[in-house]
Amino acid sequence: MDIEKPISALNNPVRRRILEWLKDRSNFPPALPGHEDLEGVCVAYIQEKAKLSQSTISNYMGLLKQAGFVIAERHGQWTFYRRDEENIQAFLAAVQDELLKP
Amino acid sequence: MDIEKPISALNNPVRRRILEWLKDRSNFPPALPGHEDLEGVCVAYIQEKAKLSQSTISNYMGLLKQAGFVIAERHGQWTFYRRDEENIQAFLAAVQDELLKP
DNA sequence: TCCATAAATCGAGATATCTCGATATGCAGT
DNA sequence: ACTGCATATCGAGATATCTCGATTTATGGA
Numbered sequence: 001m002d003i004e005k006p007i008s009a010l011n012n013p014v015r016r017r018i019l020e021w022l023k024d025r026s027n028f029p030p031a032l033p034g035h036e037d038l039e040g041v042c043v044a045y046i047q048e049k050a051k052l053s054q055s056t057i058s059n060y061m062g063l064l065k066q067a068g069f070v071i072a073e074r075h076g077q078w079t080f081y082r083r084d085e086e087n088i089q090a091f092l093a094a095v096q097d098e099l100l101k102p
Numbered sequence: 103m104d105i106e107k108p109i110s111a112l113n114n115p116v117r118r119r120i121l122e123w124l125k126d127r128s129n130f131p132p133a134l135p136g137h138e139d140l141e142g143v144c145v146a147y148i149q150e151k152a153k154l155s156q157s158t159i160s161n162y163m164g165l166l167k168q169a170g171f172v173i174a175e176r177h178g179q180w181t182f183y184r185r186d187e188e189n190i191q192a193f194l195a196a197v198q199d200e201l202l203k204p
Numbered sequence: 205t206c207c208a209t210a211a212a213t214c215g216a217g218a219t220a221t222c223t224c225g226a227t228a229t230g231c232a233g234t
Numbered sequence: 235a236c237t238g239c240a241t242a243t244c245g246a247g248a249t250a251t252c253t254c255g256a257t258t259t260a261t262g263g264a
Binding site: 008011012052053055056059074076077078 | 221222223224225226230231232
């Protein structure tokens with residue numbers, strides 16, 4: 001596991017906060033009608049909470065996705081983002097492995 | 103524990119490699135005569151291994167120090183840097199705490 | 205005191221990141 | 235096909251990081 005991209009993605013307070021918000025779906029407005037079964041959150045909700053422009057948040061979510069922290073799922077015109085818990089754990093293990101003495 | 107500075111310090115491959123090198127004193131030339139008891143490594147040795155300029159390495163070591171990853175100890179004209187294992191562990195715990203779901 | 209060496213600080217050019225508004229793309233409904 | 239909405243991508247200015255050589259500061263020895 002290469003930690004280059006993940007570290008870079010974490011090197012921004014807003015992106016870190018988004019990852020925290022995504023821990024709990026109830027940090028956002030209720031799911032859109034017909035999507036109640038989905039864990040993910042649409043970009044517009046994240047944008048509203050982060051108070052940054054739509055393009056910035058879309059870009060941020062792309063970085064978080066490339067870093068392996070989130071999974072994107074397209075449903076119709078919406079993209080729903082949710083945390084990739086497995087990959088997050090793999091990243092933490094990799095950082096420990098690199099940082100911790102033998 | 104604020105992870106802002108530590109994350110920023112880790113966001114560079116050379117600084118990460120320096121932290122790895124410092125895990126084992128034998129990654130560097132033998133201690134200077136009269137300093138065999140010290141764990142730390144002088145800037146010149148790190149510079150030689152990293153193949154970057156003296157000012158760059160001095161700057162890097164300052165960042166790693168501010169991030170809490172290393173401890174600097176001045177002895178005469180030399181500054182010896184060594185890992186701060188406790189703080190490194192504290193950082194890892196903080197990252198886990200921030201990243202991992204409850 | 206004067207010189208030599210190690211490290212820190214300064215100033216600057218090159219490159220990367222941040223963040224925006226504007227535009228493009230994809231999808232749903234009429 | 236056309237319109238409207240959600241998201242992605244583009245282009246750009248502002249700011250930060252990278253890295254260097256030059257200079258300064260601190261220390262030790264002749």
